[in-house]
Amino acid sequence: MWLSRSRPAAAAARRALALRPYCTRRAQRQGLLFRQLFEPVSCTYTYLLADLKTKEAVLIDPVLETAKRDAELVRELGLNLLYAANTHCHADHITGTGLLKTMLPGCRSVISQDSGALADILLREGHALEFGAFALETRSTPGHTDGCLTYVLSDRTMAFTGDALLIRGCGRTDFQQGSPETLYRSVHEKIFTLPGDCLIYPAHDYTGQTVSTVEEERTLNPRLTQSCEAFVQLMNSLNLPQPQQIDFAVPANLKCGIQDAAT
Ligand SMILES: N[C@@H](CCC(=O)N[C@@H](CCS)C(=O)NCC(=O)O)C(=O)O
Ligand SMILES: [Fe+2]
Numbered sequence: 001m002w003l004s005r006s007r008p009a010a011a012a013a014r015r016a017l018a019l020r021p022y023c024t025r026r027a028q029r030q031g032l033l034f035r036q037l038f039e040p041v042s043c044t045y046t047y048l049l050a051d052l053k054t055k056e057a058v059l060i061d062p063v064l065e066t067a068k069r070d071a072e073l074v075r076e077l078g079l080n081l082l083y084a085a086n087t088h089c090h091a092d093h094i095t096g097t098g099l100l101k102t103m104l105p106g107c108r109s110v111i112s113q114d115s116g117a118l119a120d121i122l123l124r125e126g127h128a129l130e131f132g133a134f135a136l137e138t139r140s141t142p143g144h145t146d147g148c149l150t151y152v153l154s155d156r157t158m159a160f161t162g163d164a165l166l167i168r169g170c171g172r173t174d175f176q177q178g179s180p181e182t183l184y185r186s187v188h189e190k191i192f193t194l195p196g197d198c199l200i201y202p203a204h205d206y207t208g209q210t211v212s213t214v215e216e217e218r219t220l221n222p223r224l225t226q227s228c229e230a231f232v233q234l235m236n237s238l239n240l241p242q243p244q245q246i247d248f249a250v251p252a253n254l255k256c257g258i259q260d261a262a263t
Helices: 008-027 064-076 095-105 180-191 212-222 228-235 246-253
Strands: 032-039 046-053 056-060 081-085 106-113 122-123 128-131 134-140 149-153 158-162 199-202
Touching: 008 032, 032 064, 046 064, 046 128, 046 199, 056 064, 056 128, 064 095, 081 095, 081 128, 095 106, 106 228, 134 180, 180 228, 199 212
Parallel strands: 056 081, 081 106, 106 122, 158 199
Antiparallel strands: 032 046, 046 056, 128 134, 134 149, 149 158
């Protein structure tokens, strides 16, 4: 749990907090508003990106419980939320995309076509979500689930990896069509081929870290620096408990968080 972290984890959290304003300032200089938001029960990160000039905005991986907070922030900042986008059909929490659509009319829900979920926009490899002068390009990174997408900012300075690549970890592969071989290929071919200084923003962190880089993960990730064979063996022997919300989160997320309507 994030709140009961060990001493090295606390030091890592302090380093990450020191880095965060830097990332935010760097983005601002390019005319991009960037916020990393946190939901503490499922330890999920939600990301808000917006073009400071046109005010067009995107939310990545909003959570039901914090959707109201996110909608208020969008309103306060005078933003026009075009998309509420999911990296995948989450197993551990209900997405906020359905509720955000009702709170911010005009906002459209987004997920990959391969997820099998309903949404206003179904993306595939090489598609782009445009907001003002910016765009998030999609890379298909299956393995944690069939439909996992990584969203890459078009200048390749930031990648939102969902659960495909976590900081010094990766998504589990023991449910929802998970496959360690597929995940290994996805990360090596679609994420580790990005520029080394590209910032990695995952959907979760359980140790207090907030951001990494491609180079750091390519060289330091304890799972993905191994051979594919060793990785498969490790992933197949994790024996993690099931996420507590899986039985109701997955059916709800297959409808993008809306229980009684089409999307
Ligand atoms: N304890 C949490 C679930 C934790 C978990 O299983 N996380 C997933 C990501 C969300 S689907 C995961 O892939 N973890 C990788 C790992 O190595 O821990 C809960 O009950 O919600
Ligand atoms: Fe997940």
